[in-house]
Amino acid sequence: MKGMAPLTTPPRPADFAHVRDWVFDLDNTLYPHHVDLFAQIDRNMTDYVATLLQLEPTEARALQKAYYRDHGTTLQGLMINHGVDPNDFLQKAHAIDYTVIPADPALGEAIKALPGRKFIFTNGTVAHAEMTARALGILDHFETIFDIVAAEYVPKPAGATYDKFMALNRVDTAHAAMFEDLPRNLVVPKALGMTTVLTVPRNLEYAFSEIWERHGESDDQIDYVTEDLATFLQTLID
Template sequence: MTQIPESSDFAGIRNWVFDLDNTLYPHHSNLFAQIDTRMTAYVSELLELPRDQARVLQKELYREHGTTLNGLMVRHGIDPDDFLQKVHDIDYTHLAPDPALGAQIRTLPGRKFIFTNGDRGHAERTAAQLGILDHFDDIFDIVAAGLVPKPARETYDKFTALHRVAGADSVMFEDLARNLAVPKALGMKTVLIVPRNFEPTFAEIWEQDADKEDDVDYVTDDLAGFLTAVNPAAAKA
């Protein structure tokens, strides 16, 4: 499933596609935990449920519909704009800027994209806090996807049609193996981002995606370090 990356393996890559949450920033920063908490609160308030019951339902919606938002839209017809605004009303200041990551992304050859199940505002605020926003050519968010989340094939089709991203000159970085199945089928290289030192929470995530092992070419818990290893510009420095 995994290989030690060589810069030559990525010499032909011209399209670099990154998921956002728990990918461009490390899992241990707990930024997404704030969103997760707000989603539980949203479900609790919407359905007048105790927090523990709302939490169980939220996770059920996520498993069955790809995102909590999609599940709430299907089952309860909620306003997606209201949901996205409320769950992304979080504190970004605890997320540390990552100049090492920024330096690598900036010098990658070709185009760079953020492809997220979150919304553009959240992606922009997160990337700005990390100090990497200006290094991307575009952000493809859940609104651009017609509110249909990854891993739905139609969402990737919209992204690839818009930006002509597919094939052997492209790579996708993700923290969920299930979201790498379509990119792999499109001929892209795939990189799974895991929590630092494979923290215990990762075991639960991987158990849900164990059947996607063949869709993962590389695994790393250090995105900046991985990019340093495969970035032709870094090799020449």
């Protein structure tokens, strides 16, 4: 990756000195992959597809993943191809146990200390983001949450959704950074002039990630990679 720091190299604070708007994805970004919260959502989505279309679990999962790959979210694929009610889908997808999320005081202190505004920009819902961020102990540090409803159900990585988020919050992309766990969701931010950071599982263990979610040598949209968001941010403010 051109210009991307290796995993073992901490970020240079000078590379982030210009940043005044800090934009964070939610799932597998603000909490680490090994918490595996999204696995609960993933199972709920598979069950939803199986019930809706009367499919066996393996068939439902294959279709769910195809919609996710092709449309950015399973929901978008279901809306386009089957006319599902997005509110019903989102409510059932996010019926999960949030108690598995450990509080992260170090992350909270690091986010709080960042200069400027902080946002959550998620393909999930505000309610899901609030529950997750509250469990982490970081909810109060964010300016606002931009969710899939605000995006009119058009998910990242669609350029129009980033434009909507940036315009609504008056984000100057030349002075902004984006943190994401999916490389494809950093393509637009990088093109807009944002500093980009990819969060990855410890030791790059993609136990439950699909091949199109992983990063590779051609991902020029990624400036930095981190396995530990709290430590990464702490490096910027020390």
